[in-house]
Amino acid sequence: MALSCALRLMRLHTCRPVSLTRVSLSTGPDEDCRQLTGKNTAAKERWMKEKKPRQGYSLPGLESNWEERLASVTTPLWKLPYEEQLKVKAKSQKKVLQRLASHLRELGTDKREITQSPNECCCHLCPIVPSPVIDGYRNKSTFSVNRGPDGNLKTVGLYVGTGRARNIVCVRGNHLKNVPEKHKQVAQCYEEFLQQSTLDPCLLYRQGGHWCKLIVRTNSNGHTMAIIIFHPQDLNQEELYTQKTLLKEFFTHGPGAVCTLTSLYFQERTRSSHQQSPYQLLYGEPYMFEEVLGLKFRISPDAFFQINTAGAEVLYQTIRTLIPVAEKTMLLDVCCGTGAIGLSLACQAFRVVGIEEVEQAVEDARWNAALNGISNCEFHSGKAEKVLPQFLKSQKDDQPLVAVVNPSRSGLHYRVVRAIRNCKAIRTLVYVSCKPEGETMRNFIEFCCPPDSRKKLEGEPFTPVSAVPVDMFPHTIHCELVILFTR
Numbered sequence: 001m002a003l004s005c006a007l008r009l010m011r012l013h014t015c016r017p018v019s020l021t022r023v024s025l026s027t028g029p030d031e032d033c034r035q036l037t038g039k040n041t042a043a044k045e046r047w048m049k050e051k052k053p054r055q056g057y058s059l060p061g062l063e064s065n066w067e068e069r070l071a072s073v074t075t076p077l078w079k080l081p082y083e084e085q086l087k088v089k090a091k092s093q094k095k096v097l098q099r100l101a102s103h104l105r106e107l108g109t110d111k112r113e114i115t116q117s118p119n120e121c122c123c124h125l126c127p128i129v130p131s132p133v134i135d136g137y138r139n140k141s142t143f144s145v146n147r148g149p150d151g152n153l154k155t156v157g158l159y160v161g162t163g164r165a166r167n168i169v170c171v172r173g174n175h176l177k178n179v180p181e182k183h184k185q186v187a188q189c190y191e192e193f194l195q196q197s198t199l200d201p202c203l204l205y206r207q208g209g210h211w212c213k214l215i216v217r218t219n220s221n222g223h224t225m226a227i228i229i230f231h232p233q234d235l236n237q238e239e240l241y242t243q244k245t246l247l248k249e250f251f252t253h254g255p256g257a258v259c260t261l262t263s264l265y266f267q268e269r270t271r272s273s274h275q276q277s278p279y280q281l282l283y284g285e286p287y288m289f290e291e292v293l294g295l296k297f298r299i300s301p302d303a304f305f306q307i308n309t310a311g312a313e314v315l316y317q318t319i320r321t322l323i324p325v326a327e328k329t330m331l332l333d334v335c336c337g338t339g340a341i342g343l344s345l346a347c348q349a350f351r352v353v354g355i356e357e358v359e360q361a362v363e364d365a366r367w368n369a370a371l372n373g374i375s376n377c378e379f380h381s382g383k384a385e386k387v388l389p390q391f392l393k394s395q396k397d398d399q400p401l402v403a404v405v406n407p408s409r410s411g412l413h414y415r416v417v418r419a420i421r422n423c424k425a426i427r428t429l430v431y432v433s434c435k436p437e438g439e440t441m442r443n444f445i446e447f448c449c450p451p452d453s454r455k456k457l458e459g460e461p462f463t464p465v466s467a468v469p470v471d472m473f474p475h476t477i478h479c480e481l482v483i484l485f486t487r
């Protein structure tokens with residue numbers, strides 16, 4: 001049915017021009033949207049089976065509709081002028097602070113008159129700080145390989161739909177405003193490589209196939225690192241070697257050479273973490289280098305770095321302005337990545353202690369301290385929930401401490417919250433979050449609630465003092481929120 005429909009449309013298209021609107025009304029990109037965004041999973045699956053176009057047939061208007069859908073999933077604000085985007089984000093950050101105020105009122109910890117009204121925020125909300133770069137700001141993009149809108153199983157792009165609903169379509173990201181041209185070029189070349197490859201893509205690990213994700217990282221000098229994630233399945237070492245050689249050949253002397261990659265990595269992903277599946281350098285420089293606030297940073301392929309480099313400068317400056325300067329202050333940088341926050345604040349602290357679970361990132365952080373001639377920073381590797389309580393136990397109570405925490409979206413482990421809360425020397429806490437809901441909101445509440453011996457939250461509660469939203473992700477709904485708490 002889908003095929004005959006496609007052929008009918010193709011015939012129409014070749015006889016006389018067909019407007020995209022007409023096509024979308026008759027075959028249904030709009031209808032597709034309605035069906036796929038509905039709650040009926042069975043209907044969605046049926047739709048996927050019936051309407052999935054066969055490989056080689058491309059419906060006029062279909063591609064652009066999928067692109068539109070991808071843009072609305074990944075960059076839902078892309079049609080708004082940037083000023084309007086900022087208003088949307090400022091409003092949503094205000095809601096976060098209103099919600100926190102409401103929780104604090106319920107807990108009876110907020111005694112100030114100002115937060116007695118339901119629309120008041122828990123603290124002063126500063127104007128949102130815009131990103132210095134609005135388009136193509138990402139320094140890292142992750143592309144998947146899966147069935148495209150035209151049925152091509154080796155499409156390199158981003159997902160529309162979900163694995164759970166089994167309605168994934170992989171759409172090329174060439175139109176996405178936040179992705180730089182270089183990343184798009186590498187994705188396009190990788191797709192060309194896959195078309196030539198005799199091996200299948202890996203759509204689901206258990207179903208076999210090999211070619212999986214592509215990660216592209218770039219720096220401000222235009223250096224480009226590509227990381228190919230590959231499932232070996234049951235290939236032997238010789239066969240693996242052949243694939244790595246083909247890949248290297250393609251990107252050094254073949255059509256992929258146009259990407260002028262600075263480095264090419266390959267990961268045989270049998271398990272999820274880097275420790276178990278190391279990144280293998282196929283050629284080029286092992287690290288990326290970046291400069292932020294006049295400091296140089298070495299970045300390993302699997303180390304975190306803020307995805308908007310110019311935005312990171314603004315973020316770190318914001319944190320710097322919130323932190324009281326005192327010569328004797330020791331600064332804790334919890335979830336420090338390559339050490340960027342701690343190193344950028346080292347000049348205003350007596351000592352900086354960073355904690356990070358990714359070993360390579362910790363090595364980078366140590367290296368970065370030396371690279372920048374900074375000698376008052378130390379970095380500890382391990383999970384913060386394990387390392388921080390032990391470290392704080394070893395400290396004297398009269399040493400003033402400032403903690404900056406910048407965890408992943410899932411927030412801080414409760415042991416980290418408890419350790420900070422129960423350490424009397426920590427009077428200032430800066431929480432940096434790109435997802436200040438869910439677990440992060442729970443963290444805020446646990447920092448500010450009255451002492452609770454049942455939860456072992458015994459120290460004096462913190463109070464939010466001021467908050468600054470920093471837009472690091474134009475066109476998306478996300479935003480970093482920096483909150484200063486004191487007690």
Ligand SMILES: C[S@@+](CC[C@H](N)C(=O)[O-])C[C@H]1O[C@@H](n2cnc3c(N)ncnc32)[C@H](O)[C@@H]1O
Binds near residue numbers: 413
């Ligand atoms: C949002 S990034 C922030 C990195 C750094 N502050 C920066 O600005 O570049 C979060 C970091 O927390 C690390 N992380 C996640 N869970 C952790 C844990 N339980 N213990 C220590 N580090 C963790 C991640 O590896 C990542 O480097």
